[in-house]
Amino acid sequence: MTKSSGHIIINIQKCKGCELCIIECPQNGMALSSNINQNGYHYAYLAEDICTGCTNCALICPEAIIKVYRKKKSKILKQPVSTL
Template sequence: MAKIRGSVTINKQYCKGCELCVYECPQDSLKMSTKLNTKGYHFAFLAEDTCTGCINCALVCPDACITVYRGTKKNQLSTVKKTTNSSSKMALKAL
């Protein structure tokens, strides 16, 4: 696993699928979902563990829907399981 230092949450309901963040990400961590949000847009999501928390994606995001986190020590990304949507309070808050 790559050296992990950062992470993002993306408010998928605010995302309009412009893909600017995906293009801007130097680590290729973001991808566009195959699913649609309630407005009918494919939304971006953090798909790879390579994020460094550089905030480039958040800077270009026209919809200000990206929140960026950075770890100071050894951080491990957790995966939200489809059944436990409350496993990450932070993620919920951002959504």
């Protein structure tokens, strides 16, 4: 269960394991999996619960496969995120 103010979801099957997101994460929260995806690449994943939703990983990701979420500023809950 995450406690951080941000979160990312990576489409790991399309990841090519270039590691640029891992380098780019200012929180050092990402890592390269020891598992491989359907294309044979080790894939990046969020390893530490310290995401701030800064979008750096998504911006540098060549494959454009990282969705970035950030906590709403107001505390009132809106409708669920439709993209899930």
